[in-house]
Amino acid sequence: MDAIFQNFSNLTWQQVVMWAIGGILIYLAIKKDMEPSLLLPMGFGAILVNIPMSGAITQIIDGVKEIGVLNVLFDGGIANELFPLLLFIGIGAMIDFEPLLTNPKLMLFGAAAQFGIFATLVGASLLGFPLKDAASIAIIGAADGPTSIFVANYLHSNFLGPIIIAAYSYMALVPIVQPPIIKLLTTKKERRIRMEYTGSSVSQATKILFPIIVTVIAGIFAPRSVALVGFLMFGNLIRECGVLGSLSETAQKVLANLITLMLGLTVAANMQAASFLSLQTLMILALGLVAFIFDTAGGVVFGKVMNLFTKKKVNPMIGAAGISAFPMASRVVHKLGLAEDKTNHLLMHAAGANVAGQIASVIAGGVLLSLIVK
Amino acid sequence: MNLEAVAPLSDTMGILGLGMLGIFIVTAAIIITITLLNLLASPSKKRKRS
Numbered sequence: 492m493d494a495i496f497q498n499f500s501n502l503t504w505q506q507v508v509m510w511a512i513g514g515i516l517i518y519l520a521i522k523k524d525m526e527p528s529l530l531l532p533m534g535f536g537a538i539l540v541n542i543p544m545s546g547a548i549t550q551i552i553d554g555v556k557e558i559g560v561l562n563v564l565f566d567g568g569i570a571n572e573l574f575p576l577l578l579f580i581g582i583g584a585m586i587d588f589e590p591l592l593t594n595p596k597l598m599l600f601g602a603a604a605q606f607g608i609f610a611t612l613v614g615a616s617l618l619g620f621p622l623k624d625a626a627s628i629a630i631i632g633a634a635d636g637p638t639s640i641f642v643a644n645y646l647h648s649n650f651l652g653p654i655i656i657a658a659y660s661y662m663a664l665v666p667i668v669q670p671p672i673i674k675l676l677t678t679k680k681e682r683r684i685r686m687e688y689t690g691s692s693v694s695q696a697t698k699i700l701f702p703i704i705v706t707v708i709a710g711i712f713a714p715r716s717v718a719l720v721g722f723l724m725f726g727n728l729i730r731e732c733g734v735l736g737s738l739s740e741t742a743q744k745v746l747a748n749l750i751t752l753m754l755g756l757t758v759a760a761n762m763q764a765a766s767f768l769s770l771q772t773l774m775i776l777a778l779g780l781v782a783f784i785f786d787t788a789g790g791v792v793f794g795k796v797m798n799l800f801t802k803k804k805v806n807p808m809i810g811a812a813g814i815s816a817f818p819m820a821s822r823v824v825h826k827l828g829l830a831e832d833k834t835n836h837l838l839m840h841a842a843g844a845n846v847a848g849q850i851a852s853v854i855a856g857g858v859l860l861s862l863i864v865k
Numbered sequence: 866m867n868l869e870a871v872a873p874l875s876d877t878m879g880i881l882g883l884g885m886l887g888i889f890i891v892t893a894a895i896i897i898t899i900t901l902l903n904l905l906a907s908p909s910k911k912r913k914r915s
Contacts, residue, residue: 595899602892609881623868696906858887
């Protein structure tokens with residue numbers, strides 16, 4: 492009888508707190524529809540790994556090491572960066588780069604909106620995080636889950652769990668985080684600026700050559716980004732080539748869903764109470780918010796600066812869509828534009844900046860790694 | 866760089882400057898490429914040729 496109840500004595504209050512955190516993640520996923528495909532498995536996983544002597548994670552029981560399935564999945568899918576890369580094939584197959592190809596200048600907004608990554612690196616270092624952790628925290632500003640996982644894991648950060656939670660949570664919170672920053676940095680007149688959409692068509696050859704050329708360019712300038720960019724662009728090539736419709740559909744739906752499912756559960760292996768409940772976790776969540784704020788500000792301020800030098804004015808709000816969170820950021824800008832003027836449709840420009848942000852965030856991850864890992 | 870140590874402000878500011886410069890350089894290269902692709906393979910140009 493003792494054997495049945497003895498595990499109660501192993502339960503700690505920290506583990507109960509982690510159950511509550513898991514419950515909150517599940518609640519946010521179901522009730523608030525916040526990145527449910529990831530937050531729900533992560534929430535359940537947080538409960539799973541915080542049951543005393545959980546058989547889901549590796550434990551040493553009576554001096555014998557018992558391997559847990561989540562650690563097996565972690566070693567096989569995250570420690571070697573496989574899951575985030577495979578997920579990128581699916582994401583690449585989902586993205587339509589046409590709004591960007593018709594107006595390549597929008598790529599500049601994607602670049603400017605990566606400012607939050609580097610600003611957060613400075614902030615995290617000032618708060619005393621070692622460079623590998625500061626850079627891993629900073630990459631939350633990529634607003635791109637797989638890139639965050641890839642970089643944090645590449646640098647062997649001790650804070651993979653909180654970093655991934657912050658990355659996906661703030662992505663889901665973009666509609667709440669961005670509008671006040673955009674309004675603070677722009678005037679009513681600026682938010683009403685109209686942008687003409689030519690809607691010129693792009694040739695099939697351009698759509699096919701684009702992912703190949705971007706891979707080569709990014710690979711030459713930032714070789715450490717080539718796996719990320721390459722898998723993203725491979726997914727897009729499958730989509731655009733016109734002869735792999737079935738594979739494209741599989742990548743967009745089945746592959747992306749399966750990997751997301753595995754990723755969510757596996758990430759939870761890093762959410763054990765002993766390592767997760769710390770002051771650093773709170774600091775990481777705060778720094779993640781800082782990263783998103785500076786990303787948004789970087790894009791908007793770049794738009795304002797651009798207007799000083801160009802005849803054809805751009806709506807600086809487009810800059811906020813330069814963060815990678817797709818399609819939330821472009822929807823936010825579109826809605827803010829409509830709120831100021833019901834006939835001002837900014838969606839196509841914002842979508843162009845948003846997909847540019849997808850590419851730029853991956854490049855930013857590669858550039859960051861190239862600069863600090865020598 | 867020592868990844869295990871806290872980087873001084875001068876180092877992280879340098880990474881900030883170089884990082885943003887690097888992203889803009891790659892971005893500029895991509896913009897030029899897209900512009901060239903659009904010029905060389907635009908559907909309207911093909912129509913004119915035919």
